[in-house]
Amino acid sequence: MPNLRELLHFYSEAGVDTPLEDLPVDRFSQVEAKRIAPAAPVQRAPGPQQQPESPQPSQPAPSTLTRATVPDDAKIAMARQLASSAATLEELREQLGAFDGCNLKFTAKNLVFADGNPNASIMFVGEAPGREEDLEGVPFIGRSGQLLDRMLAAIGLDRTSAYIANTIPWRPPGNRTPTPLETEICRPFFERQIELANPKLLVALGGPAAKALTNATEGILRLRGNWKSHSTASGIEIPVMPTLHPAYLLRNAAQKRFAWRDFVSVKMRLRALTE
Ligand code: URA
Secondary structure, eight states: OOOHHHHHHHHHHTTOOOOSSSSOOOHHHHHHHHHHSOOOOOOOOOOTTOOOOOOOOOOOOHHHHHHHHSOHHHHHHHHHHHHHHOOSHHHHHHHHHHOOOOGGGGTOSSOOOOEEOTTOSEEEEESOOOHHHHHHTOSSOSHHHHHHHHHHHHTTOOTTTOEEEESSSSOOGGGOOOOHHHHHHHHHHHHHHHHHHOOSEEEEESHHHHHHHHOOOSOHHHHTTSOEEEEOTTSOEEEEEEEOOHHHHHHOGGGHHHHHHHHHHHHHHHHHHHO
8 A cells, every 4th residue: 555655756756746726625525516406596587576585605716706707718818918018028927927817827836938038039939838947937947958958059059049938838737738728828928929039030849839830730740840930910920940849859869860950950040140
């Protein structure tokens, strides 16, 4: 019989490392209560012979109510309005910090906005922060970040000459894939981040970033190595190189040669644009 420490270790290794509530919720008793509760009364205009209303069940706490009841479209509209009102990257970071429309914020420990040099000619975009990034609030600092640093060094770059961000600025619990809705809610922010950083080149690290930046529908193994384009809201076209994500390369070392080819192409294009 495993002891509690072993059990927690097992959960942590399996990626279950994010409690969603402070206290456990007994879902079985909720289902049971729903089954035996009478159907909610239909609301009618009060009539002369109507009985006094019986007390209503207590309402959920206001924060739960607000989060659950804002329609998805309104969250996206709010994200657009906030993102477009940011005139600088610092303002954008503040807007994101104050934005409650994405549920990922409530399970993440930190906002992971960006690292590197916002004035750099090249911007690298990943998908979403992992555990280490969430703990520190800095993108690409775990194992895949260390590989990214080596890949940057291989083409003469580092975090003083490159800007690094993600399409999603909060860690999804247990590193799950962000939902399409979460991506849409975060989209106005990362699009504005690109517009404000205004790099000459973008590198999309992995399929989700490549799709988010170029709207391409093919898988990353087809997309990689071929220059695409990202259109900003103000109509600027920025070349994008889709390439393999460092986390994928850590698991598939034989594919590193393809990423190397992509990075050489990036280096040559960057040189042509900046010299
Ligand atoms: N993977 C990503 O896509 N982004 C990070 O910041 C870390 C890992």
